[in-house]
Amino acid sequence: MKYWLMKSEPDVFGIDDLKKTPGRIEPWNGVRNYQVRNMMRDDMKTGDLAFFYHSNCKEPGIAGIMEIVRKGYPDITAFDPNSQYFDPKSDPAEPRWYCVDVRYVRKLKRVITLSELKELSGVAGLPLVRRGNRLSIMPVSRQQWEYILTLE
DNA sequence: GCCAACGTTGGC
DNA sequence: GCCAACGTTGGC
Numbered sequence: 001m002k003y004w005l006m007k008s009e010p011d012v013f014g015i016d017d018l019k020k021t022p023g024r025i026e027p028w029n030g031v032r033n034y035q036v037r038n039m040m041r042d043d044m045k046t047g048d049l050a051f052f053y054h055s056n057c058k059e060p061g062i063a064g065i066m067e068i069v070r071k072g073y074p075d076i077t078a079f080d081p082n083s084q085y086f087d088p089k090s091d092p093a094e095p096r097w098y099c100v101d102v103r104y105v106r107k108l109k110r111v112i113t114l115s116e117l118k119e120l121s122g123v124a125g126l127p128l129v130r131r132g133n134r135l136s137i138m139p140v141s142r143q144q145w146e147y148i149l150t151l152e
Numbered sequence: 153g154c155c156a157a158c159g160t161t162g163g164c
Numbered sequence: 165g166c167c168a169a170c171g172t173t174g175g176c
Binding site (some may be wrong): 033034059132133 | 156157158159160
């Protein structure tokens with residue numbers, strides 16, 4: 001089993017939105033970055049756990065936990081001309097973009113903020129705290145995962 | 153709203 | 165294949 005961190009803007013889709021979704025399951029679609037695509041297509045498996053990270057907001061940080069309940073499969077929003085994520089270059093016969101399904105597990109007792117994570121050596125090496133990082137999904141080691149949960 | 157960092161695109 | 169221009173991300 002692996003661990004991940006997945007970013008989303010709470011103004012667009014936050015942890016509370018996932019919690020409110022019927023069945024508490026949502027496809028994590030619209031990702032249009034090849035590095036992240038590869039992770040969803042090849043590495044993320046059913047049963048993996050992920051931190052739900054709130055980005056581009058007043059207090060960026062880790063807000064909750066979710067579970068991957070469906071491994072990588074083609075992102076159909078890429079084929080939909082009416083979708084904001086439409087990509088005419090993605091051929092249904094050979095899909096360019098992938099997504100996974102996530103299920104709400106729980107919110108953390110408090111948001112563990114980016115600024116505090118940056119101060120702590122226990123998460124050194126995590127792309128999130130590296131300058132200029134733009135990965136919207138990244139792997140988290142078991143040690144980092146457990147360390148972060150001790151901060152809660 | 154600003155802007156640094158970085159990915160993508162496309163001309164050559 | 166290089167690289168300038170452009171677009172996006174995301175912290176601040």
